[in-house]
Amino acid sequence: METLKLSNVSKSIGSTCILQPTNLEVKQGELVVIVGPSGSGKSTLLRMIAGLDELSSGTIKLNQDRIDDRDPADRQIAMVFQNYALYPHLTVFSNIEFPLKHKGINKVHRKNRVHEIAETLDLHEHLFKFPNELSGGQKQRVAIGRAMIRSPELFLFDEPLSNLDSDLRGKMRSAIRNLHRKLGSTIIYVTHDQTEAMTLADRIVVLRAGCIEQVGTPLELYEKPKSLFVARFIGSPSMNILHYKDLASITGFEAKLFSEVGHKLKPNQCIGVRPSALQIDKLGCISGKVVDIEYLGDECILYVDCLAFKEHLLVKINSQGDPGIDSTIQIEPNWKMVHIFDRDSQKRRVRVEES
Amino acid sequence: MFRLPKLSVHFFLAIYAVIALLPFGIIVLNSFKTRSGIFGDPLSLPDPTTLSIAGYQTLFASTDFLLYIGNSTLITSVSLLFIIGLGAGAAYGLLESKTTLSKWLWLLIIVGIMVPLRLGTVGLLELMKSLDLLNSLIGLICIYTAQGLPLAVFIYTEVFRRFPKELIASARMDGLGSAKTLFFIVMPLTRPTTATIAIFSLVPVWNDLWFPLIIAPDPNVRTVTLGVQQFIGQFTVDWQAVLAALSIAMAPAFAIYALISRNFIRNLSAGSIKG
Numbered sequence: 001m002e003t004l005k006l007s008n009v010s011k012s013i014g015s016t017c018i019l020q021p022t023n024l025e026v027k028q029g030e031l032v033v034i035v036g037p038s039g040s041g042k043s044t045l046l047r048m049i050a051g052l053d054e055l056s057s058g059t060i061k062l063n064q065d066r067i068d069d070r071d072p073a074d075r076q077i078a079m080v081f082q083n084y085a086l087y088p089h090l091t092v093f094s095n096i097e098f099p100l101k102h103k104g105i106n107k108v109h110r111k112n113r114v115h116e117i118a119e120t121l122d123l124h125e126h127l128f129k130f131p132n133e134l135s136g137g138q139k140q141r142v143a144i145g146r147a148m149i150r151s152p153e154l155f156l157f158d159e160p161l162s163n164l165d166s167d168l169r170g171k172m173r174s175a176i177r178n179l180h181r182k183l184g185s186t187i188i189y190v191t192h193d194q195t196e197a198m199t200l201a202d203r204i205v206v207l208r209a210g211c212i213e214q215v216g217t218p219l220e221l222y223e224k225p226k227s228l229f230v231a232r233f234i235g236s237p238s239m240n241i242l243h244y245k246d247l248a249s250i251t252g253f254e255a256k257l258f259s260e261v262g263h264k265l266k267p268n269q270c271i272g273v274r275p276s277a278l279q280i281d282k283l284g285c286i287s288g289k290v291v292d293i294e295y296l297g298d299e300c301i302l303y304v305d306c307l308a309f310k311e312h313l314l315v316k317i318n319s320q321g322d323p324g325i326d327s328t329i330q331i332e333p334n335w336k337m338v339h340i341f342d343r344d345s346q347k348r349r350v351r352v353e354e355s
Numbered sequence: 356m357f358r359l360p361k362l363s364v365h366f367f368l369a370i371y372a373v374i375a376l377l378p379f380g381i382i383v384l385n386s387f388k389t390r391s392g393i394f395g396d397p398l399s400l401p402d403p404t405t406l407s408i409a410g411y412q413t414l415f416a417s418t419d420f421l422l423y424i425g426n427s428t429l430i431t432s433v434s435l436l437f438i439i440g441l442g443a444g445a446a447y448g449l450l451e452s453k454t455t456l457s458k459w460l461w462l463l464i465i466v467g468i469m470v471p472l473r474l475g476t477v478g479l480l481e482l483m484k485s486l487d488l489l490n491s492l493i494g495l496i497c498i499y500t501a502q503g504l505p506l507a508v509f510i511y512t513e514v515f516r517r518f519p520k521e522l523i524a525s526a527r528m529d530g531l532g533s534a535k536t537l538f539f540i541v542m543p544l545t546r547p548t549t550a551t552i553a554i555f556s557l558v559p560v561w562n563d564l565w566f567p568l569i570i571a572p573d574p575n576v577r578t579v580t581l582g583v584q585q586f587i588g589q590f591t592v593d594w595q596a597v598l599a600a601l602s603i604a605m606a607p608a609f610a611i612y613a614l615i616s617r618n619f620i621r622n623l624s625a626g627s628i629k630g
Contacts, residue, residue, distance in 0.1 A: 081521045081524070082521070085519070098529055102531055150529075254599075327420045
């Protein structure tokens with residue numbers, strides 16, 4: 001059953017279109033991550049759902065009720081902001097209590113709710129501190145608490161972790177996942193960080209220049225990207241894209257592609273292959289020189305300079321098989337993991353395996 | 356670059372402070388002297404032969420000085436309340452509604468900074484007369500509020516413009532309307548600005564002689580500054596009483612400044628009144 005339903009929601013300011021008409025459904029208890037580069041309209045979309053920005057067209061329904069004409073506070077939606085947006089002159093307790101206080105809910109009930117939430121978020125010892133006495137992670141938890149106290153139907157998170165250092169970000173990510181599991185709440189989460197999207201989401205919505213490129217589970221997006229953009233945006237390091245013109249200069253590549261997977265490459269197509277789908281093979285058809293190595297621990301990323309390609313080819317291998325810098329290596333793709341894209345439409349035709 | 360050593364900076368500042376404070380000191384000092392003491396040696400401390408509190412006695416015996424202080428206090432505090440309340444409200448409202456009309460309205464208010472209200476005294480006098488507000492504290496409060504508003508709106512606009520948008524968005528999500536957001540979120544967080552505006556507006560209101568003299572000369576609504584005038588005659592001046600009255604009249608402004616100067620200085624150094 002869907003909780004939130006966006007129909008033809010769009011936004012333009014003057015003649016500039018920020019968001020094309022968009023349709024999206026979010027199911028009860030689902031964590032949907034909206035991801036995209038800056039300027040893709042993801043925050044605008046979130047703010048429109050929250051009621052902070054007006055819609056240019058379309059409707060938003062929450063549990064079958066139309067909400068796009070209501071005030072933000074009457075939408076049963078709570079939002080957590082990027083800079084926490086805690087009220088600096090109020091204590092943690094008052095901050096969390098704030099939304100209830102202005103709804104005129106009685107004091108005893110308010111107090112109980114705040115303590116309940118402080119329990120859930122492990123904030124008990126900080127209740128009477130002021131926001132500037134807290135660390136970033138604690139502030140973020142208070143912000144989440146202030147959102148929780150309204151028991152909303154839907155939580156909105158606007159890049160909530162981008163101000164934290166990477167260690168804390170990991171911790172908060174798992175805290176949000178746990179909270180989501182514990183409360184079963186429906187969450188829409190905006191971020192520009194694809195790792196965050198991959199690790200948190202039940203479903204990911206990829207936005208690009210005000211358009212939805214693809215909606216799907218993290219695995220779907222990783223394995224079956226619908227377009228070149230999604231293919232390059234999801235996954236780190238990003239996918240290698242090899243153009244027909246360059247591939248033509250590699251002896252035997254096309255023939256091998258045809259013999260391995262039965263696809264004849266056309267001039268207007270290009271090939272996408274993830275760094276992890278490339279391996280070192282003495283008989284490999286691509287040869288190049290290792291110019292840089294990035295060690296990640298048990299894996300490493302080789303930056304390979306191939307004469308045929310303008311850009312470095314990225315290869316992700318086990319650190320034990322590290323050939324050393326400046327060595328010349330032969331590379332062979334895992335043919336089953338090769339994607340073929342139309343260059344003009346940028347749409348993915350097939351992953352070879354499926355054809 | 357040449358820099359003054361810290362000690363000499365303080366030396367110059369001390370000299371400046373002495374120069375600035377000396378007149379006030381002399382006023383207070385001489386208010387405790389006899390008439391001949393004042394004119395015999397204005398700079399000396401009161402000694403047993405010159406010590407006298409006759410000035411203060413005259414003040415409280417022959418005039419209703421406590422009433423004047425009460426009037427001044429009432430006028431000043433109510434005007435301040437209106438200047439701050441209306442100023443903040445107007446600034447916030449005009450900033451939030453982004454229409455062309457609101458921009459013009461804002462400009463119209465700001466023009467008031469450059470046009471002295473006294474130029475319109477005749478008009479104001481007629482207006483007050485037709486509104487039946489002559490010789491009333493309400494009339495003076497209206498005038499002072501109008502006089503203080505432009506600067507208050509101007510300063511508040513500049514400060515509110517830089518107020519974190521996310522906090523306002525957050526307050527909206529939490530169910531606060533514009534007025535409540537202003538009162539519960541924005542105003543508490545811009546307190547130094549309010550202190551600055553309070554000081555800027557307070558001094559001219561407390562010290563004003565012009566409007567009380569013209570609009571409200573009646574003894575019942577007399578202000579402190581006007582009250583002092585009655586000791587300054589055309590031929591004789593009761594200096595003891597004048598100095599005593601001035602000493603008392605200065606006190607509140609000093610006290611309030613001391614109370615909120617920390618905020619005031621913080622705001623000045625934060626560059627909030629640039630412009």
